[in-house]
Structure formats: structure tokens, C-alpha cells
Amino acid sequence: MTTSADGSWLTTIVDAVVGLMHIIGAPGAGLAIALENLFPPLPSEVILPMAGLAASQGTFTLFEAIAWTTAGSVVGALALYCLGAWLGVARLRAIAAKVPLLHPEDIDRTVEWFQKHGGKAVFFGRMIPLFRSLISIPAGVTRMPLWRFLGLTLVGSAIWNSVFVVAGFLLGESWHVVEQYADILQYVVIAAVVVGVSWFIVARVRQLRDRRPDLDAA
Template sequence: MTTESTAADGSWLGWLIDAVVSLMDVIGPVGAGIAIALENLFPPLPSEAILPMAGLAAHQGAFALWEAIVWTTLGSLVGAMALYGLGAWLGLTRLRRIADRMPLISVGDVDRTVAWFQRHGGKAVFLGRFIPIFRSLISIPAGVLRMPLPRFALLTVAGSLIWNTVFILCGWFLGSGWHVVEQYVDVAQNVVIGAVAIAVTVFIVLRLRRPRTERTARHASASDARTGEVPLSSEL
């Protein structure tokens, strides 16, 4: 397969793309499947860069288009199953114990997440395949709650098949010009990552302030108890 070398810019993304190209040159579409499986396990790996390369390779005759789609979707399923297994190994009881020992996480957080997943688990697994980072992490609570494995696999394959096919076809139809699409995808991905970073920051700030608020409330209650005063109701 002949492609424009991207590693010359010295970026890790360029190096990664060249590595995936080399892998596909050696073992064909199986290499793309392995790369996508690793992308599920290590979210910073961009499927948005790997998948179009598989489409470009298929366009140049290295292998069939259907092989690229099948093997990358299989790679998505393998990666998701590995994280599902991690969640199943952790289990709800062990996860609660871990949360109880962490400074900014509480058992209540785990219980709320479990309740949310029980309501929206199916949609979360399917739609999560279209969202960076979330695409990988959603498999863990599915394993923790032991979502029926056939259902999890079906939803994962359905969402991954759509996502993979779109980007493989971009590489197939656009050829070396797929980088134009990648620029827009990078913007969308950076927006999602930025939103996640902001949410995590807000979460940490609120959790750090909560003990102070709780101490203030306890002191106020103790003071009221000593003076015999009854706090005014905010509902008056």
C-alpha cells in the first residue's frame, strides 16, 4: 500500500498511522482489526485516523472493502469484550469497596451510576460507540452489571459497524484526501474531550468543597443545639 508518509512531521499521530500502515502491509485487514481493538483499550489511539487508512488500503487493492469493515468491527468487539471482562471481574461489591477508599468518590456515586445504567444501558452501549473516550469506558459498567453478553455484543457490533463503515468509506472514496475529513473529526473530538475535562474539573472542585460545606453545616447545627434556637425554614 502506498501512502503519503506522515511520520515526517514528528507527531505521535503520524508515527501511529505509519505503524498501522506497516501492520496492514504485513498481515492485511487483520492488522486494522488489531489496531482498532487496541484503540478500544487505549482511547487516545484515534480510530478516526486508523479506519480511513484501512479504507484507503482497500481502495488500492491491498484487500477487499468488506474485509476492512468486518475485521475492524471484530476488533471493536474484541476490545469491548476485554473491558466488559474487566468490569465483570471487578463486580459491584468490589467497585463499591474501591469507591469507599477513594478521596473524591463515594459509594453513592457508584449506586447512582448503576441506577442510571440500569435505565439507559442499552442506549448507552449503542450510542456510546460514536463518542470518543466514552466509546471505551461504557463497556466497564456493562460488565459490572453483567448486561447479558449476547445483548452487549449485539449492541456493540451494531454501533461499531456503523462507525467503522463510515470512516472506512471516507478512506475508500476520498483516497489520500481523507485528511480533510479528519480535520473536522479532530475538532469534534477535541470538543468532546474538552467538555469531559471541564466536567471532571467541576466534579473535583465540588467534591473538594463538599467537606467544608458539611463541616459548616455540622457546626451550625451544634451551635443551634447549644443555644436552643430553631433554624428558620427556607420554605417560609
Template sequence: MSSTTADGIAGWAIHLMEALGAPGAGVAIALENLFPPLPSEVILPLAGFTASKGNMSLFDAVLWTTFGSVAGALALYGVGALLGRERVVAIAAKLPLVDVSDIEKTEAWFARHGRKTVFFGRMIPIFRSLISIPAGVERMPLPVFTLLTTLGSLIWNTAFVMAGYLLGENWSLVEGYMGIVSKVVLGVVVLAVLAFVAIRLAGRNKGGHRVR
């Protein structure tokens, strides 16, 4: 398959890999971390398929995609670190339905479960990009963050690159199955946000009734 026979994200990723080789796969995955709508479920199996065609080694495909994952995560960690707690709290205070206490609860939760969240979060669609920002805000030790991100990304990337390598021309089957998983995760996130808004509005309405 070449960039002339594929379009959309797949065609773009193929073009990068044709132009840069394995580092192109790394660039694509780094951008996927920064822009979650770019699906690693397409890029990673495609890198594996490209390796099966002999255009790059399987080792290089895993190495460079993992490097790209870590690079993208570190960039988002930097965004969180630059924002810092004070700015996040100031922004939250201006948002409707958000209290500073919500930030404090999140901080306490992250202090208890942050390491597990960063590690396992690398294997959850959409969430794997977002988790790097609170890790930066909370200033998780950079060596720890980098190690956990590398290990989690290595597991995720290896699984999907290998799937594409073994499936060959049928690599797109991975995208189909993981597309369902991504939709489920997105649905859960939306429901959680709606539940949060509903609970917050209900609490404020009760408070208003008491004043009267």
C-alpha cells in the same frame, strides 16, 4: 502510501495492514479500544484508503475493523466483570470526593439507560472504550452487549472506512475534522469532572460549617 512515507500512528497502522492485510486493520482497532489515545479517526479512514488502492476489499476492511472493535470492547467488558461491584465500591470508598452513593446512582442510571448508552457510546470518541467497563461491572447480558456493540461499531466503522475509501489520498481530512470533535468531547468530560469536584467540595464545606 507506504509505511516508509508515513510516520507515527499512521505509519504503524500501515505497517500492520501491509503485514497482515485486513486482519491488521482489525488488530489496530482492537488496540484502539484498549488504548483510547490511539485514534480510530486515523485507522479507519486509512483502512478505507488501503481498500481503495486494492490492497484489501472494502467489505473486508469493514468486517475486520468491526471484529476488532467488538474484540477490544469484550476485553474491557471482561475487566469490568472481573472487578465486580464489590471491588468497584471498595475502590470508590477510598477515593477522595467519591461516595458510595455516587456508585449507586450510576448503577440506577445504567439500569435505565445502559442499552442505549452502549449502542450510541460506540460512536462517541473516547467514551466508546470506557463504556464497556461499567457494562461488565453491571453484568449486562453478554449477548445483548455484544449485539449492541457490534451494531454501533458497524455504523461508526462503515462511515469512516467509506470516508477514507472515497477521499483516497485525502483520507487524512477525516482525522482533521474528527480531531476537533474529539477535543470538544474531551473538554466536556473535563468540565464535568471539574463541576463534580466543585459541587462535592462545596457540599463538604457546608457540612463542616454546620458541625461548627
């Protein structure tokens, strides 16, 4: 199995994943994906195709690659779910009250939305870069039934992982092609997040400016 040698942090991560797969086989890929869930900067879009590449070279089977990476996804998501459950609504409202431009009511509205659409958010969120990990936290905060959370996470993760693992399996040493297309999706998501956050900040600042004359008059 070959990797690039450009000396970047990505190369270091890739080499570490390759080492895990050589040492402990498919469980190494599962461990790498579990860590990717806890630390989103780790690129699942690289780890998963490499697991497929290893399967194509006979290091382990394709089924093992998908099963272990999906198990890793569930374990990592469960850890973040527990973090969300520990935080809870009360702690988040207290934090929001101390953060500029945020209000406790923002947490209430978010919780209300998640209680209505949490199932779809968890399922589809498992297939969106960045949100794949973060979506588990509000699920824990709202105490989504654990069996439902695990089921949705399992199915959503299995679909996402299978696409990338199979792509790596079929492409072999050309697995880098998958990374290129995945990068485009990630950039789109990042751009959407930046636009959304910018819109929220502008709207909240305007709201504060509109309220200031009323407060001065009082």
C-alpha cells in the same frame, strides 16, 4: 500508501498500522482497532480511514475493511467488558470509599442509571471518541447480558467504522480531511468531560464545606 513524515508519535502509529495492513492485510486493521479499544489514545479516526485507503488501492476489499475493523472493535470491547465484570460493584464501592471526593453511593447511583439507560449508552457510546472504549467497563460492572452487549457493540461499531472506512475509501490520499473533522468532535467531547468533572468537583467541595459546620457543632 503514503503517510506523513513529521516524526510525531502519531506518524509512528500510522506507519505501524500501514505495516500491519501490508503484512497480514485486513486482519491488520482489525488488530489495530482492537488495540485502539484497549488504549484509547490510539486514534481510530486515523486507523479507519487508512483501512479505507488501503481498500481503494486494492490491498483488500471495502467489505473486508469494514468487517475486520468491526470485529476488532467487538473483541476490544469484550476485553474491557470482562475487566468491568472482574471489578464488580463491590470492588468499585471499596475504591470509591478511599478516593477523595468520592463516595460508595456515587457508584450505586451510576449503576442504577446504567441499568436503566445502559442499552442506549453502549450503542451511542460506540460512536463517541473516548467513550467508545470506556463504555464497555460499566456494561461489565453491571453484568449487562452478554448477548445484548455484543449486539449493541456490533451495530454501533459497524456504523462508526463504516463511516470512517468509506470516507477513507472515497477520499483516497486525501484521507487526512477526515482526521481534521474527527479532531473537532474529539475536542468537543474532551471539553464536555472537563466541564463535567469540574462541576462535580466544585459541587462536592461545596457539599463538604456545608457539612463542616454541622460536624463542628456536633
